[in-house]
Amino acid sequence: MAYGLLIDYEFCTGCQSCEVACKEEHGIPVGQWGIRLLDDGPWKCSDGKYNWNKIPVPTRLCDLCEDRTSKGKQPFCVHHCLAGVMQYGTVEELAKELELKPNQVLFVPQPYHYG
Amino acid sequence: MVLFKGQGTADLGKPWRYEEDGLTVTRGCAWSPPGCHPTGCGIKVYTNKEGQLVKIEGDENHPITNGRLCVRCLTIRDYVYHPDRIRYPMKRAREDRGKNRWERITWDEAYDIIVEKCNEAKEKWGADSILVIGGTGREGGPMLPAYAHSALGTPNDCYTQSGYSCYIPRVAGTTYVLGATYPEMDYAGAYELRYDEPTWQLPALIVYWGKIPTASNGDGLFGHAAIDMMRRGSKLMCIDPRVTWSCTRADWHLQLRPGTDAALGMAMLNVIISEELYDKDFVDRWTYGFEQLAERVGTMSVEQAAEICDLDPDDIREAARAYATLKPAQIAWGLAIDQKRNGMQAGHCILALEAITGNIDVPGGQLIGDVNDGLELGFGWNNLGPELQSKIVGIREYPAYVALVLAAQCDMVLDLLEEGDYFHVMMIEDTNLLAGTCAAQPHRWHDAFANVDFCFGVDVWLTPTIQSCCEVFLPLSTTVEHDTVVYSHYGASPIMAGAVNKCLEVGEGKGDCEIMYDLGCRLMPINYARFKDYYDFLEFYRLGYSQTFEEIRDEVVHQKIETLGYKKYETGHLRMDGKPGFNTPTGRIELYSTMFQQFGEDPLPYYIEPNYSPLNTPELMEQYPFVLTTGARTYCYFHSEGKQIPYLREMNPDPLIEINPEDALKYGIADGQWVKVNSPHGSGPFDGAIVLKAKVSQIVKPGVVHAQHGFWFPEKDSEEPVLYDVWRSNINDLIPHFMVGKLGFGADFKCMICSVEPINENYDTDMQEIWDRFGKLVIE
Numbered sequence: 093m094a095y096g097l098l099i100d101y102e103f104c105t106g107c108q109s110c111e112v113a114c115k116e117e118h119g120i121p122v123g124q125w126g127i128r129l130l131d132d133g134p135w136k137c138s139d140g141k142y143n144w145n146k147i148p149v150p151t152r153l154c155d156l157c158e159d160r161t162s163k164g165k166q167p168f169c170v171h172h173c174l175a176g177v178m179q180y181g182t183v184e185e186l187a188k189e190l191e192l193k194p195n196q197v198l199f200v201p202q203p204y205h206y207g
Numbered sequence: 208m209v210l211f212k213g214q215g216t217a218d219l220g221k222p223w224r225y226e227e228d229g230l231t232v233t234r235g236c237a238w239s240p241p242g243c244h245p246t247g248c249g250i251k252v253y254t255n256k257e258g259q260l261v262k263i264e265g266d267e268n269h270p271i272t273n274g275r276l277c278v279r280c281l282t283i284r285d286y287v288y289h290p291d292r293i294r295y296p297m298k299r300a301r302e303d304r305g306k307n308r309w310e311r312i313t314w315d316e317a318y319d320i321i322v323e324k325c326n327e328a329k330e331k332w333g334a335d336s337i338l339v340i341g342g343t344g345r346e347g348g349p350m351l352p353a354y355a356h357s358a359l360g361t362p363n364d365c366y367t368q369s370g371y372s373c374y375i376p377r378v379a380g381t382t383y384v385l386g387a388t389y390p391e392m393d394y395a396g397a398y399e400l401r402y403d404e405p406t407w408q409l410p411a412l413i414v415y416w417g418k419i420p421t422a423s424n425g426d427g428l429f430g431h432a433a434i435d436m437m438r439r440g441s442k443l444m445c446i447d448p449r450v451t452w453s454c455t456r457a458d459w460h461l462q463l464r465p466g467t468d469a470a471l472g473m474a475m476l477n478v479i480i481s482e483e484l485y486d487k488d489f490v491d492r493w494t495y496g497f498e499q500l501a502e503r504v505g506t507m508s509v510e511q512a513a514e515i516c517d518l519d520p521d522d523i524r525e526a527a528r529a530y531a532t533l534k535p536a537q538i539a540w541g542l543a544i545d546q547k548r549n550g551m552q553a554g555h556c557i558l559a560l561e562a563i564t565g566n567i568d569v570p571g572g573q574l575i576g577d578v579n580d581g582l583e584l585g586f587g588w589n590n591l592g593p594e595l596q597s598k599i600v601g602i603r604e605y606p607a608y609v610a611l612v613l614a615a616q617c618d619m620v621l622d623l624l625e626e627g628d629y630f631h632v633m634m635i636e637d638t639n640l641l642a643g644t645c646a647a648q649p650h651r652w653h654d655a656f657a658n659v660d661f662c663f664g665v666d667v668w669l670t671p672t673i674q675s676c677c678e679v680f681l682p683l684s685t686t687v688e689h690d691t692v693v694y695s696h697y698g699a700s701p702i703m704a705g706a707v708n709k710c711l712e713v714g715e716g717k718g719d720c721e722i723m724y725d726l727g728c729r730l731m732p733i734n735y736a737r738f739k740d741y742y743d744f745l746e747f748y749r750l751g752y753s754q755t756f757e758e759i760r761d762e763v764v765h766q767k768i769e770t771l772g773y774k775k776y777e778t779g780h781l782r783m784d785g786k787p788g789f790n791t792p793t794g795r796i797e798l799y800s801t802m803f804q805q806f807g808e809d810p811l812p813y814y815i816e817p818n819y820s821p822l823n824t825p826e827l828m829e830q831y832p833f834v835l836t837t838g839a840r841t842y843c844y845f846h847s848e849g850k851q852i853p854y855l856r857e858m859n860p861d862p863l864i865e866i867n868p869e870d871a872l873k874y875g876i877a878d879g880q881w882v883k884v885n886s887p888h889g890s891g892p893f894d895g896a897i898v899l900k901a902k903v904s905q906i907v908k909p910g911v912v913h914a915q916h917g918f919w920f921p922e923k924d925s926e927e928p929v930l931y932d933v934w935r936s937n938i939n940d941l942i943p944h945f946m947v948g949k950l951g952f953g954a955d956f957k958c959m960i961c962s963v964e965p966i967n968e969n970y971d972t973d974m975q976e977i978w979d980r981f982g983k984l985v986i987e
Binding site: 178 | 212213214217262264273276284421422431435437438450452455842843854855905974975
């Protein structure tokens with residue numbers, strides 16, 4: 093079964109708790125990340141309103157906190173998300189969540205290696 | 208309970224301490240250090256058999272934070288075991304100030320030195336020659352008056368930020384007008400069912416006015432509660448000169464010119480009153496001076512306000528109508544209101560808006576504490592006696608300030624320090640004021656400290672402030688190393704009290720409450736001899752003997768449902784005499800304030816320009832073409848704290864100045880380029896200027912720049928004159944001293960003017976250096 097992270101980026105405030113929680117849990121040094129906040133904005137649209145989305149993106153280091161989830165715990169980033177906008181689950185469950193609300197994104201990360 | 212879908216649930220229902228996989232897990236509420244306001248977020252602290260901290264995780268049992276944590280608590284382990292942390296008391300000779308010639312001593316020796324110096328000062332110059340200065344947020348912040356009055360026996364405690372420009376101007380204004388301290392936005396914090404509680408109502412509208420609650424958690428408000436409520440359907444309005452992320456999720460954003468809030472507030476009141484959108488019943492029964500207020504705000508037309516605030520008049524009208532008609536509505540008004548010489552009048556307007564729309568003390572509106580809630584003010588004051596009480600600095604000149612918060616007027620304190628031969632002993636508790644946090648012209652404070660014979664500091668770190676002037680260093684323990692109690696909103700509104708539980712020991716640090724208790728027992732037994740031990744004192748001081756520490760420890764979080772109530776003005780719970788009404792001279796919310804009048808201030812709101820502004824000082828705008836606002840909150844830092852924690856530093860390595868792309872082009876500034884910034888009061892190291900790193904962004908309008916505050920560089924040489932490079936990027940050295948409001952409150956930290964000029968030098972932080980220096984923890 094495939095597992096993923098669902099993120100409601102409409103309400104992601106950009107607090108970066110996910111980034112730092114991940115670094116603490118996995119001992120990742122500065123300059124590297126297991127999940128990283130991408131920051132798009134603010135820039136003004138023609139209607140005078142601003143676009144600003146902050147989207148945490150899992151990196152190639154993300155293993156979805158296998159150690160924790162196998163014990164029934166949330167991945168460390170999900171557990172600490174201040175806005176509570178992250179969900180962990182099977183792709184099947186999360187796909188249903190995607191239908192319930194727009195402006196969400198589903199990631200299905202898995203550590204990958206080339207070469 | 209489960210508040211949102213991603214919430215952790217694995218440890219729901221666990222007791223305050225339990226075992227898991229060979230580790231001991233202790234639940235508790237975090238306060239400080241690290242620096243933060245008393246939000247009391249829930250933490251689970253994992254320790255091993257050796258008593259070492261293994262990890263920190265958010266506690267899903269906490270009814271408000273539900274397992275969520277910000278980066279400052281997530282990195283507690285890096286803080287606790289940081290190689291630069293000071294773990295033992297130290298002393299050095301007077302002539303070694305600014306030098307790393309510290310010597311480890313015992314607590315007893317440290318206390319003996321302090322007691323001797325304090326007693327000597329009392330004998331030679333009187334107890335008022337002892338000065339206690341303190342900072343904000345940390346547990347020691349609200350203890351500032353108690354440290355001075357109850358423990359050291361001096362009337363002179365001082366929060367050093369010109370005009371006490373932080374929270375207290377708001378509290379003073381609400382005390383005069385409303386008869387209660389700051390009315391917090393109601394987010395159902397005291398209810399077990401939280402947002403599902405039937406007596407509570409979801410706010411139809413949340414207003415952020417000069418505040419970023421998500422990052423600041425100001426005064427213990429859990430800022431992300433606003434996000435919880437928005438996800439349940441609350442609408443958002445932002446009044447902010449910057450386009451913060453929240454502004455992009457708001458239906459109304461008034462991007463006003465910094466420092467013009469009172470004009471906007473008057474115009475909004477004008478719209479609501481002239482269009483008769485106010486709550487007539489509430490106004491008739493519970494307010495005083497409505498007609499006079501109506502007449503006064505009638506002098507501020509929407510068009511005039513729009514001109515002053517640099518806004519579209521229709522946007523002001525729409526916002527006013529939305530606020531008046533969406534019920535209930537709640538306003539989170541922030542530090543920006545305090546940081547202007549007539550910020551109190553802006554606060555008066557906001558309070559009037561809340562009152563005339565009937566949003567005071569209703570579910571989902573503004574929550575106020577009952578008569579028994581409030582700040583821990585007054586401990587030890589009476590025992591000083593009338594003679595010493597009369598020697599608190601500024602009591603004659605600024606009674607509205609000094610008598611209300613029992614703190615010396617800070618601008619006068621700097622003048623006295625500079626004159627010399629006034630203060631002979633100084634305690635520095637939980638403040639790093641030299642690092643551009645809570646002082647205007649920190650350079651002047653630094654130089655004036657040389658006039659004090661003996662200084663001692665309480666902190667976790669050898670800050671530039673302590674390094675510059677102290678003879679004795681007392682090491683603080685962190686929030687996981689001591690037993691104490693945290694209470695949201697400084698106890699000012701009934702949400703919760705929480706146990707801060709001791710889980711481990713590192714070195715010989717002690718908590719602020721214990722240090723105050725120890726000093727008090729030695730210096731002021733009149734206040735302390737009656738307590739049988741520290742816990743007895745704690746139960747008096749923090750819990751008012753309503754609970755024992757053991758009881759709250761077992762409970763971890765005590766939601767204060769017993770004192771929660773709405774419309775308390777009807778039940779008599781707001782007044783000592785038990786009569787209905789508000790705790791003001793007239794028993795009503797004083798839209799026309801008899802207290803302001805009594806203090807010689809205008810009883811009605813009015814607008815004045817910032818001291819320096821395009822309208823007030825047009826002749827200076829060629830040389831200083833930008834309106835400067837400072838000090839916006841970030842997630843990674845609590846003011847000057849966190850600069851030595853690698854994961855936090857990485858989020859914001861260098862002090863930034865935000866500048867609009869149009870201005871950047873005009874002045875030849877590239878994104879990421881370093882710039883020289885100066886003001887008419889600049890006292891920085893570059894011919895008065897300081898250097899900051901440009902962030903070119905539409906977050907600010909053309910003509911406005913925002914500069915970050917609180918920077919020092921713990922990786923740099925700690926000795927004088929380098930002093931961790933604390934002057935290089937110190938924005939507060941551009942802010943004037945003693946240009947405050949009539950009552951002594953408010954200084955223009957957020958509405959100054961400045962010049963910005965690109966330079967070729969590069970001061971970028973080397974994150975590898977930070978990692979190499981600070982990434983290796985020292986675990987004992």
